[in-house]
Amino acid sequence: FVPAANKPFNSALNAVSKKDTYSVTLLPGDGIGPEITAATKVALEALTTKCGFTIELKEALIGGAAIDEKNDPFPQESLDQCLGSDSVLLACIGGYKWDNNPRELRPESGLLKMRKEMGLFANLRPAKVLPQLIDASTLKREVVEGVDVMVVRELTGDVYFGTPKGIDVIDGQRVGYNNMIYSESEIDRIARVAGDVASKRGGKLCSVDKANVLDVSQLWRDVVTQVITDDFKDVELSHMYVDNAAMQLIRWPKQFDTIVCGNIFGDILSDEASMLVGSLGMLPSASIGESGPGVFEPCHGSAPDIAGEDKANPLAMILSAAMMLKYDLDRPAEAQMLEDAVEAVLDQGIRTPDIKQEGDGCKLVGCKEMGQAVADVVASMALN
Numbered sequence: 291f292v293p294a295a296n297k298p299f300n301s302a303l304n305a306v307s308k309k310d311t312y313s314v315t316l317l318p319g320d321g322i323g324p325e326i327t328a329a330t331k332v333a334l335e336a337l338t339t340k341c342g343f344t345i346e347l348k349e350a351l352i353g354g355a356a357i358d359e360k361n362d363p364f365p366q367e368s369l370d371q372c373l374g375s376d377s378v379l380l381a382c383i384g385g386y387k388w389d390n391n392p393r394e395l396r397p398e399s400g401l402l403k404m405r406k407e408m409g410l411f412a413n414l415r416p417a418k419v420l421p422q423l424i425d426a427s428t429l430k431r432e433v434v435e436g437v438d439v440m441v442v443r444e445l446t447g448d449v450y451f452g453t454p455k456g457i458d459v460i461d462g463q464r465v466g467y468n469n470m471i472y473s474e475s476e477i478d479r480i481a482r483v484a485g486d487v488a489s490k491r492g493g494k495l496c497s498v499d500k501a502n503v504l505d506v507s508q509l510w511r512d513v514v515t516q517v518i519t520d521d522f523k524d525v526e527l528s529h530m531y532v533d534n535a536a537m538q539l540i541r542w543p544k545q546f547d548t549i550v551c552g553n554i555f556g557d558i559l560s561d562e563a564s565m566l567v568g569s570l571g572m573l574p575s576a577s578i579g580e581s582g583p584g585v586f587e588p589c590h591g592s593a594p595d596i597a598g599e600d601k602a603n604p605l606a607m608i609l610s611a612a613m614m615l616k617y618d619l620d621r622p623a624e625a626q627m628l629e630d631a632v633e634a635v636l637d638q639g640i641r642t643p644d645i646k647q648e649g650d651g652c653k654l655v656g657c658k659e660m661g662q663a664v665a666d667v668v669a670s671m672a673l674n
């Protein structure tokens with residue numbers, strides 16, 4: 291597992307070399323998924339037209355949509371299609387309709403299966419505060435201005451996958467249990483990704499755990515310490531208990547550069563970090579493994595409370611597409627164009643409801659119009 295020196299992080303991916311035509315699997319999923327997918331397609335199409343290359347987007351089923359059609363939240367044919375693509379772009383899954391299904395027939399099981407079967411053990415969740423959105427955060431301007439944190443979340447272990455698990459009747463009452471479990475090798479590989487990410491960013495890595503109470507966290511701390519001190523000598527490593535980290539992220543987030551943590555702590559802390567940025571609808575992510583295509587997905591869920599109302603913010607998915615261009619498709623310049631276009635749209639004062647402030651003088655738009663606005667900017671950009 292050798293870090294690639296020329297990459298902004300150790301993707302360790304079989305990233306394809308730059309070419310004219312790419313195949314990408316598109317997983318629209320549930321809730322706001324189809325809406326943000328449509329908006330992202332419009333933006334991507336403008337980009338590929340402008341830059342003269344092709345991304346062949348082929349849809350596949352995941353989540354509730356797959357349950358409804360195939361009685362399986364991640365059918366084998368979807369997995370095969372993903373594995374055969376250059377990359378995968380996912381919207382989001384889940385919804386009330388499937389909440390009472392047996393566990394194996396819930397949308398979330400499809401998402402977990404996809405991550406496990408594709409070996410996507412590292413999830414990179416950048417929370418970078420854009421100057422245009424400083425006032426969209428519920429926190430004070432001086433707290434969030436300039437924040438740039440990368441959460442490196444382990445994605446295929448922890449309580450989400452540990453066994454034994456279940457709900458049994460013991461001594462006449464129901465008892466529910468899951469197992470928080472990590473092997474040394476699982477910790478080692480995520481620590482190497484985090485060390486590489488940190489060394490290519492600000493050089494500071496904070497490992498978050500609960501080693502004061504949990505044995506699994508003690509092992510986490512021991513292995514992370516060994517990997518970083520032995521093999522990433524330029525990285526300054528610190529450790530923090532997760533309860534304190536949750537508080538420090540709000541108190542003074544600028545103390546963090548790169549954070550590494552297990553699956554559940556990373557899930558929670560990254561949603562928290564989204565409010566530094568202003569909205570969960572702004573947070574992209576990259577899910578990567580040691581080989582094969584990555585999956586690029588917003589951090590948020592299917593937002594059933596606003597689904598079908600053209601209110602969703604598509605920028606997290608559009609920024610996830612930018613991460614895909616950069617890390618999986620060898621198109622860093624085009625990724626930068628998409629990111630620049632998002633900022634230009636925000637500069638124009640265009641806002642979906644989640645990032646609109648009362649009296650800010652900005653124009654309120656829906657999901658569709660936001661996607662089109664990004665596409666319009668891309669179409670008007672000069673090529674270098």
Ligand SMILES: NC(=O)C1=CN([C@@H]2O[C@H](COP(=O)(O)OP(=O)(O)OC[C@H]3O[C@@H](n4cnc5c(N)ncnc54)[C@H](O)[C@@H]3O)[C@@H](O)[C@H]2O)C=CC1
Pocket residue numbers: 322381382383384385386398401570571572587588589590591592593594595596601602603604606644
């Ligand atoms: N990766 C995925 O597909 C994920 C799926 N889920 C699933 O999503 C469903 C809903 O879960 P929640 O806990 O409500 O989390 P959620 O992330 O879907 O929504 C939380 C809040 O953020 C808002 N929000 C989320 N994305 C937004 C966007 N792009 N634009 C504007 N507002 C946005 C929602 O309206 C809601 O108020 C559940 O079934 C859950 O299991 C949850 C998290 C991740």
Ligand SMILES: CC(C)CC(=O)C(=O)O
Pocket residue numbers: 398401402557589590
């Ligand atoms: C539905 C969960 C399994 C996923 C989640 O919350 C996430 O990946 O952020």
Ligand SMILES: [Mg+2]
Pocket residue numbers: 557558561589
């Ligand atoms: Mg989550």
